[in-house]
Amino acid sequence: MALKKKPVNGMKDILPDEMALRTYVIGLIRGTYAGFGFSSIETPVVEHIENLLSKQGGENETLIFKVLKRGKKLDLTKPTTEDAVTDSGLRYDLTLPLSRYYSNHASELPSPFKALQIGNVFRADRPQRGRYRQFTQCDIDVLGDPSYLAEIDLILATTTVLSKLDFHNFTIRINDRRLLKEMALKAGFAEEELGEVFIIIDKLDKIGWDGVRAELEEKYDKVRVDAYLALFEEIGSGEVTENARQMMEEVGSPLLAIIDTVNQTKTADFSMKYDPTLVRGMSYYTGPIFEISMDEYGGSVGGGGRYDEMIGKFTGQQTPAVGFSIGFERIIMLLMERGFQVPGTSGKTAFLVEKKMDADELAPIFQKAMKLRAGGICVDISVMKKNKKFQKQQLTDQGYTDIQEFFNR
Amino acid sequence: MALKKKPVNGMKDILPDEMALRTYVIGLIRGTYAGFGFSSIETPVVEHIENLLSKQGGENETLIFKVLKRGKKLDLTKPTTEDAVTDSGLRYDLTLPLSRYYSNHASELPSPFKALQIGNVFRADRPQRGRYRQFTQCDIDVLGDPSYLAEIDLILATTTVLSKLDFHNFTIRINDRRLLKEMALKAGFAEEELGEVFIIIDKLDKIGWDGVRAELEEKYDKVRVDAYLALFEEIGSGEVTENARQMMEEVGSPLLAIIDTVNQTKTADFSMKYDPTLVRGMSYYTGPIFEISMDEYGGSVGGGGRYDEMIGKFTGQQTPAVGFSIGFERIIMLLMERGFQVPGTSGKTAFLVEKKMDADELAPIFQKAMKLRAGGICVDISVMKKNKKFQKQQLTDQGYTDIQEFFNR
Numbered sequence: 001m002a003l004k005k006k007p008v009n010g011m012k013d014i015l016p017d018e019m020a021l022r023t024y025v026i027g028l029i030r031g032t033y034a035g036f037g038f039s040s041i042e043t044p045v046v047e048h049i050e051n052l053l054s055k056q057g058g059e060n061e062t063l064i065f066k067v068l069k070r071g072k073k074l075d076l077t078k079p080t081t082e083d084a085v086t087d088s089g090l091r092y093d094l095t096l097p098l099s100r101y102y103s104n105h106a107s108e109l110p111s112p113f114k115a116l117q118i119g120n121v122f123r124a125d126r127p128q129r130g131r132y133r134q135f136t137q138c139d140i141d142v143l144g145d146p147s148y149l150a151e152i153d154l155i156l157a158t159t160t161v162l163s164k165l166d167f168h169n170f171t172i173r174i175n176d177r178r179l180l181k182e183m184a185l186k187a188g189f190a191e192e193e194l195g196e197v198f199i200i201i202d203k204l205d206k207i208g209w210d211g212v213r214a215e216l217e218e219k220y221d222k223v224r225v226d227a228y229l230a231l232f233e234e235i236g237s238g239e240v241t242e243n244a245r246q247m248m249e250e251v252g253s254p255l256l257a258i259i260d261t262v263n264q265t266k267t268a269d270f271s272m273k274y275d276p277t278l279v280r281g282m283s284y285y286t287g288p289i290f291e292i293s294m295d296e297y298g299g300s301v302g303g304g305g306r307y308d309e310m311i312g313k314f315t316g317q318q319t320p321a322v323g324f325s326i327g328f329e330r331i332i333m334l335l336m337e338r339g340f341q342v343p344g345t346s347g348k349t350a351f352l353v354e355k356k357m358d359a360d361e362l363a364p365i366f367q368k369a370m371k372l373r374a375g376g377i378c379v380d381i382s383v384m385k386k387n388k389k390f391q392k393q394q395l396t397d398q399g400y401t402d403i404q405e406f407f408n409r
Numbered sequence: 410m411a412l413k414k415k416p417v418n419g420m421k422d423i424l425p426d427e428m429a430l431r432t433y434v435i436g437l438i439r440g441t442y443a444g445f446g447f448s449s450i451e452t453p454v455v456e457h458i459e460n461l462l463s464k465q466g467g468e469n470e471t472l473i474f475k476v477l478k479r480g481k482k483l484d485l486t487k488p489t490t491e492d493a494v495t496d497s498g499l500r501y502d503l504t505l506p507l508s509r510y511y512s513n514h515a516s517e518l519p520s521p522f523k524a525l526q527i528g529n530v531f532r533a534d535r536p537q538r539g540r541y542r543q544f545t546q547c548d549i550d551v552l553g554d555p556s557y558l559a560e561i562d563l564i565l566a567t568t569t570v571l572s573k574l575d576f577h578n579f580t581i582r583i584n585d586r587r588l589l590k591e592m593a594l595k596a597g598f599a600e601e602e603l604g605e606v607f608i609i610i611d612k613l614d615k616i617g618w619d620g621v622r623a624e625l626e627e628k629y630d631k632v633r634v635d636a637y638l639a640l641f642e643e644i645g646s647g648e649v650t651e652n653a654r655q656m657m658e659e660v661g662s663p664l665l666a667i668i669d670t671v672n673q674t675k676t677a678d679f680s681m682k683y684d685p686t687l688v689r690g691m692s693y694y695t696g697p698i699f700e701i702s703m704d705e706y707g708g709s710v711g712g713g714g715r716y717d718e719m720i721g722k723f724t725g726q727q728t729p730a731v732g733f734s735i736g737f738e739r740i741i742m743l744l745m746e747r748g749f750q751v752p753g754t755s756g757k758t759a760f761l762v763e764k765k766m767d768a769d770e771l772a773p774i775f776q777k778a779m780k781l782r783a784g785g786i787c788v789d790i791s792v793m794k795k796n797k798k799f800q801k802q803q804l805t806d807q808g809y810t811d812i813q814e815f816f817n818r
Contacts, residue, residue, distance in 0.1 A: 076490060134455065350446075
């Protein structure tokens, strides 16, 4: 029987060192958000295929692992289709299951409801270095709060987590979907052109202003493109200019209050930066959007925004919502690259026991171990090997600083 | 668009109270086993279909959720079969993925390797009260240790976990597959009859000795059945009799040393009981087997045993192994029924803020919150509602003991 040793394509086994780090980070995240009033919840990794394909997921809907129907419901003896043979699939994010969860349980939950989810999601992306087909996401959402207190608290909580993990000097870029829209409309673009315009603006980091201009001019008349790009100059970025302030007032955006309050309150080491070119991909955002940039890491290590219209698609009743997704896998990768040491237990002791002891000889050894363990010390007990030197080296490599030997009487 | 609000059939959403309990129990399990030298690891929930169907899983192999192949690999336009359209599935236990993991990574792991896995498994069982199609398993295994130190440590660690969760006065029933086999062979049964004989013995709890006798006599001659049942009388159960001791020596079973050492060492409140009728279902066990019985709960809340031959099926190289599986979902259910209180944070404070404050008014409120949070106190900030009385009641129900109000200047 030839069993396969490797994990399925694009997924990975997690070795003890990385797992210790992940467990530590997850504990720190849970503890920190709990301090901000967030409750942990969980949804199944398997989700209705209708929900997964309901156009909330954009690109990700093409990457779903579909689960085969079972028993009589499945008929493969005739030509058929994917839709006919599947009724569920693996979730590709945590936002869609959260919307379903909230619509199912709203009456049992406080309002506003502050939810923390840490769980695996699945995307059949082309496997590449550091990107896997199963990976952990960490989402924080405030449901049912129309006020921008939610945005402020999400930013303060998330930056507190990063600070506790020894990340400093990062930037939170912030924008508002309403500002993004207003600027494009002011330049003369039509409502139905906005999606495409924003896709081009979103490429700014990669192609620069010249590239953006070129791509816009391929599709739109020069007058509107000129007007549009001039507006970005006028509005500026970084500090909120008088022009920007005016437009924020016009569209009713609370960006200024969010930036000011965070700046006056933050305990972590980061800066807030108004960025009128920030788009973020997901089309469901309706208000403030934000993204964490870290110099150490080229891209974003987290982001989110307000999406006041998504949950209503389940409930039929509009529910304001704002969420943040932390790039859990990226943060783990950065911490590993940096050699981050998980704060350890108070001590690690190894007992090496000679072979073939009877119960009366073993009992006092195990008793000693149990006493140390009760005092918070890790004690590993194993049989002495022939190559004791190698065995001790292995134990030392695992962090055992105290190695005790026990011999037969 | 009609999205589905309920989870997929047989799976469940986890609400905040249960989630807080689960998170607490998982933390306690990880911390306790770490103190015994166990490392946490993780494998993907998706596994190769060939591995899942390799006859390690018994019954469970009929309950697999299969994952559809993707892209060009999938052809549904012609009549086809399940095997042709699937290449992976959701794992139904943690033992099979552990064997694959160990065979893939043995050279990077210490020997013996003590592994802790907590993860979701999937079985398309008929849904019923308290049994779900996605549920969490908690497995602890010692790989590469032929000595019974492994059994002792597994029992001590697991009972320490249960004791910390305030479970007392439970029983660990222990037997050895070699004793079970020896007794049946002594009574005259043939090697190839043993599987069926054990299935009948395994029903003892449900049908009693009379039932066992009747079922055995249906299939086998009375002489052998008489001899077999007389042997159980002779051997006795509970205390290890002289007859039992002799047979343990004959087959080289370390049960006595395990029982004695555990009895002299244990810090939790439980008793060890030799039970010559203990079978445990899985056919892969080769040595000592054990099961935790709790009066509060009819059945078993965990069990395990030695399975020295399974990992060799992946590696081609025999690797001694012994494992324990804790009935995580049952333990959570028992704790919830009992109203177990998760040891809380040091305090929960709610700030109610009047609507429409500007940044200068909000900043000192958020600053105050951040100071309290840094001191380990949970602070929830939300906007004051019209029905403040109801809002305060909701917060009190969530455990907020201190509610402070902040008004506009």
